[in-house]
Amino acid sequence: MALKGNLLVGQSGGPTAVINASLAGLIEEAKNHEEIEAIYGMEHGVEGLLLEEIVDLGSESDETISLLPNTPSAALGSCRKKLGEDDSERLLTILKAHNIRYLFYIGGNDSADTSHRIGALADEAGWEMHVVGIPKTVDNDLAYTDHCPGYGSVARFNALATRDAGLDTRALYSVDTVKIIETMGRNAGWITAATALAREQADDPPHLIYLPERTFDRERFLADVKREVEKGQGCVIAVCEGLRDESGQPLVSFKHAVGTDSFGHKQLGGVGDYLVNLIAEELGIKARFDKAGTIQRSSGIAQSGTDVAEAKMLGAAAVRRACESVTDQMVTLQRVSQKPYRCETALAPLADVANAERPVPDEFINEQGNYVTPAFLDYARPLIGGPLPPYARLKMSRVSKQTAS
Amino acid sequence: MALKGNLLVGQSGGPTAVINASLAGLIEEAKNHEEIEAIYGMEHGVEGLLLEEIVDLGSESDETISLLPNTPSAALGSCRKKLGEDDSERLLTILKAHNIRYLFYIGGNDSADTSHRIGALADEAGWEMHVVGIPKTVDNDLAYTDHCPGYGSVARFNALATRDAGLDTRALYSVDTVKIIETMGRNAGWITAATALAREQADDPPHLIYLPERTFDRERFLADVKREVEKGQGCVIAVCEGLRDESGQPLVSFKHAVGTDSFGHKQLGGVGDYLVNLIAEELGIKARFDKAGTIQRSSGIAQSGTDVAEAKMLGAAAVRRACESVTDQMVTLQRVSQKPYRCETALAPLADVANAERPVPDEFINEQGNYVTPAFLDYARPLIGGPLPPYARLKMSRVSKQTAS
Numbered sequence A, B: 001m002a003l004k005g006n007l008l009v010g011q012s013g014g015p016t017a018v019i020n021a022s023l024a025g026l027i028e029e030a031k032n033h034e035e036i037e038a039i040y041g042m043e044h045g046v047e048g049l050l051l052e053e054i055v056d057l058g059s060e061s062d063e064t065i066s067l068l069p070n071t072p073s074a075a076l077g078s079c080r081k082k083l084g085e086d087d088s089e090r091l092l093t094i095l096k097a098h099n100i101r102y103l104f105y106i107g108g109n110d111s112a113d114t115s116h117r118i119g120a121l122a123d124e125a126g127w128e129m130h131v132v133g134i135p136k137t138v139d140n141d142l143a144y145t146d147h148c149p150g151y152g153s154v155a156r157f158n159a160l161a162t163r164d165a166g167l168d169t170r171a172l173y174s175v176d177t178v179k180i181i182e183t184m185g186r187n188a189g190w191i192t193a194a195t196a197l198a199r200e201q202a203d204d205p206p207h208l209i210y211l212p213e214r215t216f217d218r219e220r221f222l223a224d225v226k227r228e229v230e231k232g233q234g235c236v237i238a239v240c241e242g243l244r245d246e247s248g249q250p251l252v253s254f255k256h257a258v259g260t261d262s263f264g265h266k267q268l269g270g271v272g273d274y275l276v277n278l279i280a281e282e283l284g285i286k287a288r289f290d291k292a293g294t295i296q297r298s299s300g301i302a303q304s305g306t307d308v309a310e311a312k313m314l315g316a317a318a319v320r321r322a323c324e325s326v327t328d329q330m331v332t333l334q335r336v337s338q339k340p341y342r343c344e345t346a347l348a349p350l351a352d353v354a355n356a357e358r359p360v361p362d363e364f365i366n367e368q369g370n371y372v373t374p375a376f377l378d379y380a381r382p383l384i385g386g387p388l389p390p391y392a393r394l395k396m397s398r399v400s401k402q403t404a405s
Helices: A019-030 A045-049 A062-070 A087-097 A109-124 A151-171 A190-196 A218-229 A271-283 A305-323 A350-354 A374-384 B019-030 B045-049 B062-070 B087-097 B109-124 B151-171 B190-196 B218-229 B271-283 B305-323 B350-354 B374-384
Strands: A005-011 A036-042 A054-056 A100-107 A130-135 A178-183 A208-210 A235-240 A254-256 A266-268 A287-290 A329-338 A341-349 B005-011 B036-042 B054-056 B100-107 B130-135 B178-183 B208-210 B235-240 B254-256 B266-268 B287-290 B329-338 B341-349
Touching: A005 A019, A005 A045, A019 A036, A019 A062, A019 A100, A019 A305, A036 A045, A045 A087, A045 A100, A045 A109, A062 A305, A087 A100, A087 A109, A100 A109, A100 A305, A109 A130, A109 A350, A130 A305, A130 A350, A151 A178, A151 A190, A151 A235, A151 A305, A151 A374, A178 A190, A178 A271, A190 A208, A190 A235, A190 A374, A208 A218, A218 A235, A218 A271, A235 A271, A271 A287, A305 A329, A305 A341, A305 A374, A329 A350, A341 A350, B005 B019, B005 B045, B019 B036, B019 B062, B019 B100, B019 B305, B036 B045, B045 B087, B045 B100, B045 B109, B062 B305, B087 B100, B087 B109, B100 B109, B100 B305, B109 B130, B109 B350, B130 B305, B130 B350, B151 B178, B151 B190, B151 B235, B151 B305, B151 B374, B178 B190, B178 B271, B190 B208, B190 B235, B190 B374, B208 B218, B218 B235, B218 B271, B235 B271, B271 B287, B305 B329, B305 B341, B305 B374, B329 B350, B341 B350
Parallel strands: A005 A036, A005 A100, A100 A130, A130 A329, A178 A235, A178 A287, A208 A235, B005 B036, B005 B100, B100 B130, B130 B329, B178 B235, B178 B287, B208 B235
Antiparallel strands: A036 A054, A254 A266, A254 B254, A329 A341, B036 B054, B254 B266, B329 B341
């Protein structure tokens, strides 16, 4: 007999462009299941749950739910809270008081860990509850899934932004010769790699890509940049915020803020900053950096249709599986066909997901460590959704010279 | 009798999302005029012209031209070259050798100056040539025109990006409490002001806006931020890269690049950087900054349809006017109706445009100097094109508490 009770869903970690699509898929599917009585949401994930800040999602209009998939960022609010030992009792009390029998947490590996621990807690206490995780992270670094919802959209943003910023550099290369595109990613270079996804011709940007999976080598970097600049069209370089040197230190500038009170306080600047300085000082070339920051991860501007559809599918699948008594698992994506591209949902134990990280594998990085391989492009291209808008390429046929120069 | 001869067009200054739309409008219109024989383009503006790097635009396919309006950045290449006295003779020789009778330069006030000077040069030499400027600048700081092509698109980008990055801050405000959106703009705050254009409700982002038209007051800024943060939903602050303090100094961090060779070299960090440090040190609050950089100005992601259409219209109008023997003028936009919004083209002397700058006027900035006024929103809203995609807003109705907290 089906377990009757209420559903509770939360969103956790860095927001994405499609975390609300998973929420929408989940809410719509939940309405099809009689055993699910009320549909509740945690405000700001477990942070709000511990304060018993719970909202009634069943009372949201169909129109609101229909707009959710195309609304970026976490509509329920998010958090980065790790549960402490002290939280267990309070948590259980609240879950029981609201008769929560179906629990869903949308997030990355920290969230998988949280979900796993809540499930274990309920289990120990003899509180029957089905816990299913729903993957979400722009970083694309979860194991056991072909890719993570959120990645396709941040990848599309960076592919388009790099194409555009690259055209900008080419047009004005005599002034702004080098452009650094600093992307998110911390320990994994998936997002940075995606800057290559709009490239069509050999001299299209980006010209160099540096991922945190490879140690940053200052001399090789400078040699790479010099060589590219000498081609005379400017140089666009995609770098991950998480780059580190051979001693494992992040590439950062130390700076002193100006002003009487604040003088002397050290703060860290980002890698874009660092490289602009390095190129200026060592090569005497003017560089600038673009750092879209959170604009890239919560972008409604460049949502991938594929990403939206998959995020929604996972939200719905999580409910279906939980209603089949699946628990302590995360729903995942499995690529069942490459041409045409198609993913189905599968399952992986929450504890396994929690303890694994998936860096960009060797076969996706070129030997020199300064670009991605065609294998990466094959993997990632289907994820960014429909075709990119075509751009004009002028032939630029030179008129014969009529004067002596 | 119409002056027969060849047409030459160049693009200059910082690229925009629609400078190619002006080029397309110009090429298409030129084909309708029998007196125009060949349609030529300068590579990289007058920089290429002085090298006699001229391309045949008449040989580009109709398909290529039809893709141009939606292709961002300057397809002909751009430059920031100012003509020197030495360049005059060479320039005239090249113009005459290619029988250039119609000259068009798409750019900002420096470009208007260049166009004016080339026209004067030809005049003195008795070389009959019609010179018409076409406005272009994301900065929107040209006088004598309602607004500048390129502005509508950078405004749309920043309106959308601020809405999205603002949702991101709200979702995760307990972790990333303050977000700085650093926009382009140098001396004029038009781009920064545009971050408010997607705002619908009083507590929507951005919460504070600082323009370079007002002196940056450190203490008032900190008080503003503190007040907004205390509302408990995070705080999104739009700032212009060109902010200056009471001594006229730009807000920058001095930094020391790490590394043996480079130690001690000072470089300037941006205003986003500076404010993140200031907020951390003075208020003890974590802030981060997003700096879309050139992604904002050359964005194909967020082109404004209105901007594209107007840029194209101006390119065509410039040709028509030149063929009516207009010279030494820039085509401009004149708002003839606000509801429904409609602009027509007009003319202004190149020399006047060259010598004027238009900052954001007082009536567009609030008394406290930390936001824009409704009058600004009325002015700018029509420029960003069609409606912004609607987002879901959850009601978030709280479920009654069932436990003692």
